[in-house]
Amino acid sequence: MTDFSLRVEGISKRYGSGDTEVTAVSNISLTVSQGEIVLIMGPSGSGKTTLLLLLGALLKPTQGRISLDGLDLSSLAEKALPDIRLHQLGFVFQDFKLLSALSVLDNVAIVAELAGVNSKVARRKAASLLTELGLAERLNFLPEKLSGGEKQRVAIARALINEPRIILADEPTANLDSKIGLQIMRLLRRIAKEQGRSLIIVSHDQRIKDIADRVLWLEDGRFKDMVTMVTDPVCGMALEHEKATSAVWEGQAYYFCSEGCKHEFLANPVHFQTHQAALSLPSATHQEYPLG
Amino acid sequence: MSIKQSLSYRNLIQEKTRFILSVGGITLAVMLILLLNGLMKGLYEQFGAYLRNTPGTVVVSQAGINNFIGSTSTLSSDTVETIQEIDGVSQVIPVLSQFIILDLHDKKQPAYLIGYDSSIGGGPWRISAGREAQSGNEVVFDRTLANRHQIQVNDTLNIMGEQFKVVGLSDGTASWMTSYVFMPKASMETLFGLKGDTSFVLVTADTGVTQQKLMERLNTTLAGVHASAEDEVIANDLNLFARFFSAPLQLMVGIAFLIGTLIVGLIIYTATTERQKEYGVLKAVGSKNNLLYRTVAIQSLIVASLGSLAGVGLTFEVARLITTIRPQFLILIEPTSIFGAVVAGMAMASLGAFFSIWAVTRLSPAEVFRK
Numbered sequence: 209m210t211d212f213s214l215r216v217e218g219i220s221k222r223y224g225s226g227d228t229e230v231t232a233v234s235n236i237s238l239t240v241s242q243g244e245i246v247l248i249m250g251p252s253g254s255g256k257t258t259l260l261l262l263l264g265a266l267l268k269p270t271q272g273r274i275s276l277d278g279l280d281l282s283s284l285a286e287k288a289l290p291d292i293r294l295h296q297l298g299f300v301f302q303d304f305k306l307l308s309a310l311s312v313l314d315n316v317a318i319v320a321e322l323a324g325v326n327s328k329v330a331r332r333k334a335a336s337l338l339t340e341l342g343l344a345e346r347l348n349f350l351p352e353k354l355s356g357g358e359k360q361r362v363a364i365a366r367a368l369i370n371e372p373r374i375i376l377a378d379e380p381t382a383n384l385d386s387k388i389g390l391q392i393m394r395l396l397r398r399i400a401k402e403q404g405r406s407l408i409i410v411s412h413d414q415r416i417k418d419i420a421d422r423v424l425w426l427e428d429g430r431f432k433d434m435v436t437m438v439t440d441p442v443c444g445m446a447l448e449h450e451k452a453t454s455a456v457w458e459g460q461a462y463y464f465c466s467e468g469c470k471h472e473f474l475a476n477p478v479h480f481q482t483h484q485a486a487l488s489l490p491s492a493t494h495q496e497y498p499l500g
Numbered sequence: 501m502s503i504k505q506s507l508s509y510r511n512l513i514q515e516k517t518r519f520i521l522s523v524g525g526i527t528l529a530v531m532l533i534l535l536l537n538g539l540m541k542g543l544y545e546q547f548g549a550y551l552r553n554t555p556g557t558v559v560v561s562q563a564g565i566n567n568f569i570g571s572t573s574t575l576s577s578d579t580v581e582t583i584q585e586i587d588g589v590s591q592v593i594p595v596l597s598q599f600i601i602l603d604l605h606d607k608k609q610p611a612y613l614i615g616y617d618s619s620i621g622g623g624p625w626r627i628s629a630g631r632e633a634q635s636g637n638e639v640v641f642d643r644t645l646a647n648r649h650q651i652q653v654n655d656t657l658n659i660m661g662e663q664f665k666v667v668g669l670s671d672g673t674a675s676w677m678t679s680y681v682f683m684p685k686a687s688m689e690t691l692f693g694l695k696g697d698t699s700f701v702l703v704t705a706d707t708g709v710t711q712q713k714l715m716e717r718l719n720t721t722l723a724g725v726h727a728s729a730e731d732e733v734i735a736n737d738l739n740l741f742a743r744f745f746s747a748p749l750q751l752m753v754g755i756a757f758l759i760g761t762l763i764v765g766l767i768i769y770t771a772t773t774e775r776q777k778e779y780g781v782l783k784a785v786g787s788k789n790n791l792l793y794r795t796v797a798i799q800s801l802i803v804a805s806l807g808s809l810a811g812v813g814l815t816f817e818v819a820r821l822i823t824t825i826r827p828q829f830l831i832l833i834e835p836t837s838i839f840g841a842v843v844a845g846m847a848m849a850s851l852g853a854f855f856s857i858w859a860v861t862r863l864s865p866a867e868v869f870r871k
């Protein structure tokens with residue numbers, strides 16, 4: 209692997225100190241190649257967001273090195289980081305985070321302006337990007353007038369406008385319904401593959417694992433071996449097989465996060481039947497997977 | 501204009517209510533400062549009105565007396581005659597003055613009574629109705645004071661037990677403390693039993709004789725009297741009386757500034773903190789702090805400019821309204837006061853911006869990933 213774009217070597221992040229010290233990310237190593245799509249999953253509080261912040265040059269690791277095309281981010285001064293984020297990284301957030309006073313077009317164009325492009329060119333570039341993403345009719349709308357899926361497409365255009373090497377997305381589908389969520393993920397995959405941008409996604413969402421080249425499981429700040437995951441048909445939560453309670457209905461096993469969900473299911477099983485009962489993530493024993 | 505630059509005003513106009521509130525806050529504070537200041541200036545003006553509008557640049561009083569209003573000074577008729585003979589004296593106006601409380605329709609009304617000789621001068625300088633008080637029991641009343649008590653020309657009133665006829669009304673002689681009432685000096689002498697006495701003598705110098713030289717001559721020639729420059733006497737009166745008012749008025753100006761600052765500071769600050777997430781997003785995607793500072797600062801500047809402008813405009817309207825309803829108030833709005841109030845408005849907004857910029861500085865871009 210020679211044309212890697214992002215290399216992480218033994219990074220850790222500790223919050224606080226003394227009694228309140230929390231090790232959110234612990235000695236993680238990872239290499240993401242150009243055009244690769246990595247999905248990071250894991251339970252709440254496992255350090256996913258922290259890891260994404262470290263990769264996004266928004267947080268300095270307590271230990272370890274992060275390098276982008278050979279450039280060691282940890283050696284850079286704090287002041288140099290905004291420029292790295294502006295030019296090399298694109299961010300997509302769970303709740304879109306568009307600027308409410310700016311039109312769709314300007315929400316995207318302003319980020320190009322920040323990178324030094326004059327506003328005329330920035331707007332032209334933004335318009336063509338938004339048109340590609342199917343938002344040609346929405347350029348002059350304020351964000352509040354858009355649907356969730358449209359907002360997330362604007363956010364994606366914003367993340368792409370400066371042609372970053374890497375796109376970082378934290379729970380990009382969490383505020384979208386499943387159909388739109390899947391559309392957004394396919395769109396992100398197409399962009400990554402066609403344009404050769406690496407895509408790192410943090411998510412609880414089981415459904416998007418199909419679009420990833422690699423799925424990593426984070427637990428207590430470390431990558432763990434994959435476990436078999438099951439989905440609670442009632443609340444849709446992803447659970448470790450071993451930790452779930454189960455019930456059998458018409459010869460099929462179902463898994464639940466709690467007794468409450470189980471009772472709800474048993475009261476009206478037909479209602480929840482459409483949900484996939486159980487699924488397994490690719491089991492793996494290494495922290496890193498070969499590409500492909 | 502680039503999108504970056506337009507962000508500040510777009511943020512402003514998106515939140516119309518907040519925008520109007522913050523502009524309104526500055527408007528009111530600037531108006532309050534300007535009005536209070538105008539009242540103070542008006543009061544000062546009213547204090548000096550008599551001396552400034554009557555002839556004479558030097559005021560002669562009893563030795564040890566440096567004030568005109570509120571001081572009792574007694575000069576003999578000999579003194580007045582001596583003054584007339586001094587070289588370099590062109591005009592001499594002897595007046596009697598006394599602070600009195602009038603009983604008008606059972607209402608106590610303080611007034612400043614001037615006894616003058618209409619053939620010499622020292623009386624009202626603008627008569628708006630009737631004529632001067634020439635002889636006998638005649639008075640000229642300040643017009644606003646007369647209006648307040650429904651007194652008209654030809655009315656008769658009781659002053660200290662004597663009946664007086666109102667023969668004229670004067671303009672520019674009002675004050676919200678004590679308005680002026682004029683009567684013939686001889687009548688006032690009788691009224692107070694001060695045969696031949698004079699309180700003050702207003703002296704005008706011959707051409708070619710400076711005020712300074714005239715004062716020196718008067719002070720060396722006459723014993724037991726004190727000659728001072730008119731401006732100095734006015735300043736002494738201000739020092740004696742205005743300090744009772746200027747301290748509380750200045751305190752109120754200070755409070756107006758403080759409240760204005762708090763209102764505007766709070767509004768701009770909450771506007772910033774409510775956009776904290778958005779500013780955080782800009783920081784996260786790679787914006788430098790400078791852009792955010794500028795955005796916040798320009799917002800404040802726009803609010804301050806509009807507010808100050810509206811405040812100045814509104815002050816003139818309100819001042820007109822106040823002086824229509826209460827003519828005894830004089831509100832003097834001077835260019836320097838306007839400048840000062842606008843500076844105050846700008847200062848309020850700057851303080852507001854300062855706290856907002858402080859909030860933006862503390863903002864960690866990593867926070868935007870936390871819900």
Ligand SMILES: Nc1ncnc2c1ncn2[C@@H]1O[C@H](COP(=O)(O)OP(=O)(O)OP(=O)(O)O)[C@@H](O)[C@H]1O
Binds near residue numbers: 230252254
């Ligand atoms: N700023 C902070 N200060 C102190 N502790 C923090 C801070 N941010 C996160 N933590 C702690 O670090 C750990 C990892 O948090 P992180 O947000 O990375 O988890 P996560 O996997 O993204 O969780 P979720 O799925 O709920 O978003 C948690 O225990 C959290 O309480």
Ligand SMILES: [Mg+2]
Binds near residue numbers: 256257258
């Ligand atoms: Mg998280």
